[in-house]
Amino acid sequence: MLPSEGRAIAYVFGFTPNWHPDWGGLLHFFNAEGGMVDTFFPKNNTLSLFDVNLPHSVSYVTPFAKYPRYSITGWFNII
Numbered sequence: 001m002l003p004s005e006g007r008a009i010a011y012v013f014g015f016t017p018n019w020h021p022d023w024g025g026l027l028h029f030f031n032a033e034g035g036m037v038d039t040f041f042p043k044n045n046t047l048s049l050f051d052v053n054l055p056h057s058v059s060y061v062t063p064f065a066k067y068p069r070y071s072i073t074g075w076f077n078i079i
Contacts, residue, residue, distance in 0.1 A: 006077040007052045015070040017044040023065035030055040042069055 012027060019025065019042045027040040027048065034055075040048050050056070052075065061069055 005075075007075040008078045009076040010050055010052045010056075011072075011074055011076065012040075012048045013072045014042050014046045014048070015044060015072070016042040016067070018067055019043070019069065020066075022062075023069070024059040024061040025065075025069040026059045028057050028059060030057075042071065 016025075021041060025042050027042075028036050029038040029040075029050070031037050032055075
């Protein structure tokens with residue numbers, strides 16, 4: 001949990017049909033040494049939940065993507 005903000009769990013709700021991985025927008029997870037250990041692919045009507053303490057990033061979405069990438073993101077807080 002990030003103590004300063006109370007964030008514990010992050011969520012990404014995807015609304016992207018027909019997405020191709022070459023277009024980017026992939027959610028990557030890393031280990032403590034900075035090596036990539038997992039990747040989530042944007043899919044339509046999919047909810048992803050993860051610990052905010054896991055190092056993560058989203059890859060660049062290319063300008064040649066045929067469709068927009070839509071998602072809703074946020075956090076669940078521990079008070």
